[in-house]
Amino acid sequence: MEIRKLSVDDYDKVYELWMSCRNMGFNNIDDSREGIAKFLKRNPETSFAAVEDGRIIGVILAGNDGRRRYIYHMSVAEDHRRQGIGSQLVDKCLEALEKEGIAKVALLVFNRNEAGNAFWESQGFTERTDITYRNKALTEIIRIDT
Ligand SMILES: CC(C)(COP(=O)(O)OP(=O)(O)OC[C@H]1O[C@@H](n2cnc3c(N)ncnc32)[C@H](O)[C@@H]1OP(=O)(O)O)[C@@H](O)C(=O)NCCC(=O)NCCS
Numbered sequence: 001m002e003i004r005k006l007s008v009d010d011y012d013k014v015y016e017l018w019m020s021c022r023n024m025g026f027n028n029i030d031d032s033r034e035g036i037a038k039f040l041k042r043n044p045e046t047s048f049a050a051v052e053d054g055r056i057i058g059v060i061l062a063g064n065d066g067r068r069r070y071i072y073h074m075s076v077a078e079d080h081r082r083q084g085i086g087s088q089l090v091d092k093c094l095e096a097l098e099k100e101g102i103a104k105v106a107l108l109v110f111n112r113n114e115a116g117n118a119f120w121e122s123q124g125f126t127e128r129t130d131i132t133y134r135n136k137a138l139t140e141i142i143r144i145d146t
Helices: 008-020 033-042 085-098 114-122
Strands: 002-005 025-027 048-052 055-064 069-076 143-145
Touching (some): 008 033, 008 055
């Protein structure tokens, strides 16, 4: 298994992996090929794929907006879980984000995603119970909840 930078050419395999994961939230704009291409153009150094025999078995998407670092859609293929691949992807990603001189890294996980929350807890990402997450769609957007 090798961990390498994510490329937009990986999109089809990555999308297939994302759709195989339960309790994740995607949408038709940010997670389209164009959306991911735009994200990777702006954040070329901080997203990674775990690859084994040409198959993408893990992926982490991360970037910064100039103030905060964000991680999105951490996924490991079901048949490769609990082997430390998720942890290795997080380490690689944090190492790359470290170079950008920003103080915090944040992410969102559905409350119902017990495995996801247990994973992020194990990685030292503490839960904020004092805030309510709010957002507003600026265009028509279709949610794809898995
Ligand atoms: C969450 C996910 C990325 C973890 O990937 P992984 O490669 O299995 O994680 P690791 O093997 O590095 O696990 C590290 C630690 O996380 C915790 N952990 C991981 N999966 C867990 C689970 N299902 N239940 C409880 N704890 C879990 C454990 O403490 C584990 O250490 P251990 O195996 O020594 O006990 C993977 O389960 C996944 O892709 N899930 C679907 C997508 C998702 O929910 N993503 C997170 C939300 S964005």
